Amino acid sequence: xxxxxxxxxxxxxxxxxxxxxxxxxxxxxxxxxxxxxxxxxxxxxxxxxxxxxxxxxxxxxxxxxxxxxxxxxxxxxxxxxxxxxxxxxxxxxxxxxxxxxxxxxxxxxxxxxxxxxxxxxxxxxxxxxxxxxxxxxxxxxxxxxxxxxxxxxxxxxxxxxxxxxxxxxxxxxxxxxxxxxxxxxxxxxxxxxxxxxxxxxxxxxxxxx
Amino acid sequence: xxxxxxxxxxxxxxxxxxxxxxxxxxxxxxxxxxxxxxxxxxxxxxxxxxxxxxxxxxxxxxxxxxxxxxxxxxxxxxxxxxxxxxxxxxxxxxxxxxxxxxxxxxxxxxxxxxxxxxxxxxxxxxxxxxxxxxxxxxxxxxxxxxxxxxxxxxxxxxxxxxxxxxxxxxxxxxxxxxxxxxxxxxxxxxxxxxxxxxxxxxxxxxxxx
Amino acid sequence: xxxxxxxxxxxxxxxxxxxxxxxxxxxxxxxxxxxxxxxxxxxxxxxxxxxxxxxxxxxxxxxxxxxxxxxxxxxxxxxxxxxxxxxxxxxxxxxxxxxxxxxxxxxxxxxxxxxxxxxxxxxxxxxxxxxxxxxxxxxxxxxxxxxxxxxxxxxxxxxxxxxxxxxxxxxxxxxxxxxxxxxxxxxxxxxxxxxxxxxxxxxxxxxxx
Amino acid sequence: xxxxxxxxxxxxxxxxxxxxxxxxxxxxxxxxxxxxxxxxxxxxxxxxxxxxxxxxxxxxxxxxxxxxxxxxxxxxxxxxxxxxxxxxxxxxxxxxxxxxxxxxxxxxxxxxxxxxxxxxxxxxxxxxxxxxxxxxxxxxxxxxxxxxxxxxxxxxxxxxxxxxxxxxxxxxxxxxxxxxxxxxxxxxxxxxxxxxxxxxxxxxxxxxx
DNA sequence: CATGAATGAGGATTCATTCAT
DNA sequence: TATGAATGAATCCTCATTCAT
Numbered sequence: 001x002x003x004x005x006x007x008x009x010x011x012x013x014x015x016x017x018x019x020x021x022x023x024x025x026x027x028x029x030x031x032x033x034x035x036x037x038x039x040x041x042x043x044x045x046x047x048x049x050x051x052x053x054x055x056x057x058x059x060x061x062x063x064x065x066x067x068x069x070x071x072x073x074x075x076x077x078x079x080x081x082x083x084x085x086x087x088x089x090x091x092x093x094x095x096x097x098x099x100x101x102x103x104x105x106x107x108x109x110x111x112x113x114x115x116x117x118x119x120x121x122x123x124x125x126x127x128x129x130x131x132x133x134x135x136x137x138x139x140x141x142x143x144x145x146x147x148x149x150x151x152x153x154x155x156x157x158x159x160x161x162x163x164x165x166x167x168x169x170x171x172x173x174x175x176x177x178x179x180x181x182x183x184x185x186x187x188x189x190x191x192x193x194x195x196x197x198x199x200x201x202x203x204x205x206x207x208x209x
Numbered sequence: 210x211x212x213x214x215x216x217x218x219x220x221x222x223x224x225x226x227x228x229x230x231x232x233x234x235x236x237x238x239x240x241x242x243x244x245x246x247x248x249x250x251x252x253x254x255x256x257x258x259x260x261x262x263x264x265x266x267x268x269x270x271x272x273x274x275x276x277x278x279x280x281x282x283x284x285x286x287x288x289x290x291x292x293x294x295x296x297x298x299x300x301x302x303x304x305x306x307x308x309x310x311x312x313x314x315x316x317x318x319x320x321x322x323x324x325x326x327x328x329x330x331x332x333x334x335x336x337x338x339x340x341x342x343x344x345x346x347x348x349x350x351x352x353x354x355x356x357x358x359x360x361x362x363x364x365x366x367x368x369x370x371x372x373x374x375x376x377x378x379x380x381x382x383x384x385x386x387x388x389x390x391x392x393x394x395x396x397x398x399x400x401x402x403x404x405x406x407x408x409x410x411x412x413x414x415x416x417x418x
Numbered sequence: 419x420x421x422x423x424x425x426x427x428x429x430x431x432x433x434x435x436x437x438x439x440x441x442x443x444x445x446x447x448x449x450x451x452x453x454x455x456x457x458x459x460x461x462x463x464x465x466x467x468x469x470x471x472x473x474x475x476x477x478x479x480x481x482x483x484x485x486x487x488x489x490x491x492x493x494x495x496x497x498x499x500x501x502x503x504x505x506x507x508x509x510x511x512x513x514x515x516x517x518x519x520x521x522x523x524x525x526x527x528x529x530x531x532x533x534x535x536x537x538x539x540x541x542x543x544x545x546x547x548x549x550x551x552x553x554x555x556x557x558x559x560x561x562x563x564x565x566x567x568x569x570x571x572x573x574x575x576x577x578x579x580x581x582x583x584x585x586x587x588x589x590x591x592x593x594x595x596x597x598x599x600x601x602x603x604x605x606x607x608x609x610x611x612x613x614x615x616x617x618x619x620x621x622x623x624x625x626x627x
Numbered sequence: 628x629x630x631x632x633x634x635x636x637x638x639x640x641x642x643x644x645x646x647x648x649x650x651x652x653x654x655x656x657x658x659x660x661x662x663x664x665x666x667x668x669x670x671x672x673x674x675x676x677x678x679x680x681x682x683x684x685x686x687x688x689x690x691x692x693x694x695x696x697x698x699x700x701x702x703x704x705x706x707x708x709x710x711x712x713x714x715x716x717x718x719x720x721x722x723x724x725x726x727x728x729x730x731x732x733x734x735x736x737x738x739x740x741x742x743x744x745x746x747x748x749x750x751x752x753x754x755x756x757x758x759x760x761x762x763x764x765x766x767x768x769x770x771x772x773x774x775x776x777x778x779x780x781x782x783x784x785x786x787x788x789x790x791x792x793x794x795x796x797x798x799x800x801x802x803x804x805x806x807x808x809x810x811x812x813x814x815x816x817x818x819x820x821x822x823x824x825x826x827x828x829x830x831x832x833x834x835x836x
Numbered sequence: 837c838a839t840g841a842a843t844g845a846g847g848a849t850t851c852a853t854t855c856a857t
Numbered sequence: 858t859a860t861g862a863a864t865g866a867a868t869c870c871t872c873a874t875t876c877a878t
């Protein structure tokens with residue numbers, strides 16, 4: 001019964017990002033999201049099951065876009081190290097490019113109820129899979145250490161990126177997150193590599209200064 | 210005004226761990242904690258300022274014990290790799306040894322209000338410092354790569370351990386967290402090392418089977 | 419934010435008068451007022467900021483009506499003694515006409531918190547001013563003693579009426595308050611008058627028996 | 628079972644005056660009164676039935692002292708006007724002489740529960756009687772108007788003094804209450820007098836400047 | 837499709853009083 | 858007599874959701 005498309009659907013999701021980023025998860029009342037989206041409170045319930053559904057849909061939309069664009073960008077690559085480099089760069093530049101979204105994804109949405117967390121876990125699995133596939137591919141290609149458990153390696157890669165991003169959001173953002181792309185790459189790449197030697201970060205990925 | 214010691218103080222903290230682990234942060238009513246601790250509701254307010262103070266004190270107590278025991282255990286070591294190995298082992302075995310506590314630390318406490326989060330950040334900094342000191346020490350000794358930013362490396366180490374632990378808590382714990390000690394060590398140690406070669410995990414750390 | 423008009427607004431105020439008169443200020447739970455008004459608890463907060471605001475609004479509305487009707491009724495008069503006579507009559511007949519309101523105004527509202535008292539003081543100043551204007555006018559006309567301090571005289575007039583009314587409310591009302599209009603008038607009028615002679619009470623004010 | 632004498636009994640009453648005057652009726656917790664009196668919480672219950680009993684005893688003691696000293700001071704007088712003058716002077720100077728007590732009697736104790744108010748009414752009746760006796764005596768002597776109802780006159784006299792005193796307490800006491808003795812006397816005396824002529828205030832009552 | 841006024845369940849905290857010592 | 862740690866009942870307000878219009 002909930003209509004999951006239309007411009008109001010998108011407007012509500014964008015409004016939710018804005019409201020949550022602005023005043024935190026616990027002040028994100030439905031009324032405020034409705035006002036920000038320019039619709040009546042009740043209208044939200046024409047497009048979403050309930051408030052939880054708004055938050056989950058927000059996460060699904062944003063995370064889905066991210067995973068899709070990452071998959072697309074990596075699809076043409078052959079070198080596992082370059083794939084890793086691009087993934088890290090995408091991960092950080094995406095968050096740096098939308099500060100509201102970064103705050104919501106890294107901080108606010110983690111304050112949510114268990115039922116929301118459960119859905120979020122489900123959604124994030126696609127991104128997990130993407131990372132794990134890169135690792136498996138790297139092992140198959142002989143670039144990454146064959147001794148590694150790809151599942152454990154995925155957790156380390158994701159946990160590293162996530163912690164770096166969270167610290168950046170909480171730091172009042174006095175520094176550039178994307179500036180950490182290279183050092184993070186180097187440490188992780190060395191850790192993943194077969195012989196402890198990782199190729200340098202492919203600098204053409206980075207935007208020109 | 211709040212008396213911060215005594216056996217009832219401890220009982221209330223243990224009760225809070227149990228109640229929060231059992232029913233989640235948002236269902237952790239003061240009344241339930243009081244009942245679990247075997248005291249009256251009002252008694253909690255003789256030992257704590259308010260509910261928030263219970264949670265922060267819980268975190269301070271538990272995290273403080275952990276950091277202190279880690280500092281103590283590492284104080285006699287000379288090899289940075291061995292320090293890293295023991296830290297990872299301690300981190301995982303501690304959480305595996307108290308499943309309620311693990312659930313509270315990894316999941317529930319992260320759903321709390323901004324003011325609680327702020328206090329938690331403050332407390333966890335000591336653990337951050339410990340990790341960062343190990344890294345700096347390793348660089349000075351020539352064991353860890355001198356190109357690394359110790360602050361970034363700290364985030365990668367902590368983020369990795371944290372993500373592995375969180376996944377374990379959420380996984381219904383069908384596997385042993387401490388079994389991941391060695392693979393996690395190997396990946397991180399290789400990443401940190403100067404030449405991509407890390408000594409094998411010192412097996413005497415692990416308990417005998 | 420609080421909508422301060424509409425029939426529910428009035429219904430809540432009337433319900434508050436009834437509940438407070440019936441069970442006293444300290445038993446006037448929001449839930450009881452809501453039930454009496456035939457609305458949900460939360461509805462009260464659509465029309466009032468909080469419970470305190472209900473009480474202050476109650477006083478403002480009722481006292482405002484009283485002051486306004488007094489000003490209107492006195493506006494056509496020229497003789498200060500007649501103005502005094504009508505004021506006393508209005509004061510007493512108004513309270514006698516609404517016993518619940520009398521109990522709330524004379525007894526219950528005086529048990530309230532300092533912040534409520536402060537607002538009440540502000541509101542009652544208009545009534546104070548009305549009395550003081552009558553006295554100043556009487557002095558200017560030569561009817562009232564020019565030696566008097568109008569401010570002190572106002573306190574004596576109001577204090578007299580207030581004490582008489584309070585005693586009546588507390589007396590289980592075995593007598594008519596309006597029956598005291600004439601004796602109170604005579605004493606006060608003589609006290610205010612220039613030469614100790616006050617005209618008799620204008621009997622046409624009183625309702626026929 | 629409550630021991631109603633002893634130095635701790637007095638100390639508790641004085642402490643109650645101080646605490647209530649200092650932080651208002653609603654912040655006058657038993658614990659604070661006990662601390663101020665230098666006794667344990669439980670000790671209060673050796674001397675008083677309950678908190679209400681402390682407040683009522685406070686009022687009884689203080690009001691009793693006042694009524695007694697007034698009766699004594701008026702007992703030698705013959706002129707009703709002089710009695711009135713001395714009563715007003717005593718009433719005001721007593722309150723002005725103890726600001727804490729004034730705040731408690733005029734403001735704070737009136738915020739109390741109905742049961743306390745009931746006891747207070749009972750206690751104040753002696754003072755009411757004193758005033759009424761003066762009035763009856765004045766009528767008998769031919770000084771005061773024989774048409775007056777002594778009961779109504781008493782309310783006017785007490786209400787006037789009470790309102791003047793209350794306004795003074797609430798005014799942040801930027802003026803002298805005893806300075807109002809003469810004007811209040813003049814207005815009331817004229818109102819009570821048989822012919823509208825009252826003798827001037829007997830200035831020897833006032834302290835020399 | 838859209839509105840927004842109305843609903844009503846749910847929980848942290850205070851403080852007078854007790855009673856074992 | 859005196860203590861003071863422990864007790865536990867009692868209540869205002871928020872906000873996701875509904876439904877008559």
